[in-house]
Amino acid sequence: MTTSERAKMAAGEWYTCLDNELEALRVMARDAVFEHNSLPPRQRGDIGPALRALLGGVGEGARIEAQFHCAYGFNLFLGDGAFLNAGCTILDTAPVRIGKATLLGPNVQIYCAEHHREATERLAGLEIAKPVTIGDNAWIGGGAVILAGVSIGEGAIVGAGAVVTRDVPANATVVGNPARMIGKR
Template identity: 35%
Template sequence: MTESEKMHDESLYDPSDAEISAQQLTYLDKLYDYNQTRPTEKAKRTALLKALFADIGEGCYLEPPFHANFGGHHVHFGERVYANFNLTLVDDTHIYVGSRTMFGPNVTIATAGHPILPELRARGLQYNAPVHIGENCWLGAGVIVLPGITIGDRVVIGAGSVVTHDLPSDVVAYGNPCKVARPVNEHDRAFYFKDHRIEPNMFN
């Protein structure tokens, strides 16, 4: 098995492998081009994202600067995904994000990890585990999602949370480590923020 193949099955591998490094530099050059675009160059940004990502649906918007270890080459986005400034995707293996999910500023999604045993770490070895995030989620500012995590649909994760375990669908969760606080409920159908009511016509 090649080092490139080991990247995607949670094996220990050498990320400095010549083949991996050469591919990575190609993707990072394209990512550099994306981060140098002007706000008015919307068509250019869209074209670059389609060239960078493994899959990206219609209507996605990523506010530069956007950071990714492999330029998004192992990232799969649905439609209308929004990311604020400084989204960081450690995409050494695959990251899957469902449609209409939103990322606040400074969110990090990591797939890469390093052995705890110092002798292995000294050799520069690494392992990767994919991350799955469902549809219509909202990850607040500064959220960190660790390797191998699965997050369900319609999940809200509070700002600054560190997600160390899987989260089910339809919950509000926050904290370090991130824990489920409550389900999305009827109160959320009446109020969108503190005592601010949702107007009935918003459901039309």
């Protein structure tokens, strides 16, 4: 039985990103992102129409500032009042769930894909997708990087420039590279 690369990606299995179906989906996302980033702010509104239609879910009052980039879009879910500031990049090869009233500062990067450790496998485009979840009322500082498979708890704070490589508990504050906890409310 042949399983498509998209099905493997969705199942969290190793897949090749050098696949025609996945490339076609990325082209659709690039077109929607281009429209979002190119429209004058008053015409764009909170999220450009094509990007809004592409996203997996958009809560009431969610907003994405331009410039923005995502890989697929359909794996991105925004809670009510979620805010993504300018320059955010979300490589949503797996579901990315951003909770209600959560704030992402400028240039936050979320990466769901991990490439294979073996060079020959990387050259073949092999990667694995792991979801990222950010709870309600979290604050992700500008320039932070959140890696594949990470969950950030409700009310957590990620300091600017932090590289988050493991889960962050609710109401914790983490900073640094790699991010480490410096406090909890």
